[in-house]
Amino acid sequence: MSNKPPVDVAVGILMREDGDVLLGQRPEGKPYPGYWEFPGGKVEPGESIEAALKREFVEELGITLLSQESWCCVDHVYPHAHVRLHFFICTRWQGEPTSREGQALRWQGRIQVEPLLPATIPLLAWLDKRRFGDV
Numbered sequence: 001m002s003n004k005p006p007v008d009v010a011v012g013i014l015m016r017e018d019g020d021v022l023l024g025q026r027p028e029g030k031p032y033p034g035y036w037e038f039p040g041g042k043v044e045p046g047e048s049i050e051a052a053l054k055r056e057f058v059e060e061l062g063i064t065l066l067s068q069e070s071w072c073c074v075d076h077v078y079p080h081a082h083v084r085l086h087f088f089i090c091t092r093w094q095g096e097p098t099s100r101e102g103q104a105l106r107w108q109g110r111i112q113v114e115p116l117l118p119a120t121i122p123l124l125a126w127l128d129k130r131r132f133g134d135v
Contacts (some may be wrong), residue, residue, distance in 0.1 A: 005082075007043075007082065007083050007084065008043040008049060008052075008083075008084050009040055009041065009042055009043065009083050009085050009086065010041065010052040010086050011038050011039070011085050011086065011087045012039055012040050012053050012056075012087075012090045013071070013087060013089050013090060014090050014093065014097065015090065015131070016107070017091075019109060019132060020107045020109050021107070021111075021127070021131070022038075022061075022097055022105060022106070022108075023038060023106050023111070023113055024103040024104065025103050025104040025113075026103065026117070027102050031078065031080050034115070035115050035116065036106070036117065037116070038087070039056065039060050039061055040052075040053060040056050040057075041056040041060070049086045053068060053088055053090075054068075057093070059100065060101055061095075061098060061105075062096075062098050062100050063096070064093060064094040065092070065093050066092040066094060067090065067091060067092040068088040068089070068090045069089045069090075070086070070088055071087045071088055072087050072123070072126070073087070074087070074119060074122070076119035078119075083119070087123070110128070
């Protein structure tokens, strides 16, 4: 791994009133194809993290975010990249999420899809505590 700075990635956790969250499955042609993740993408040069989040949700899911709350930030080193993941909780949006990049989408209460992107796994207990009040 080089000494390059991490790549900033905006990640949104769409959360319905019942606590269900949306996960997408990475398509073929990307690292970790078939793995499940929260939607989002790389921050472009000169773009704010929130602007990147909003852009990615239009591009990937065809929805407009109406609110996003900064939740946490996690650095993760994959074999192919060092990323800094900026997670947001998103509870209000306009439109119905639809697959615009050929990815499968699933609403999940307790997360049951596998495999999950490795950087996501350590956050699940925190997310469940926020959603359900337990671990």
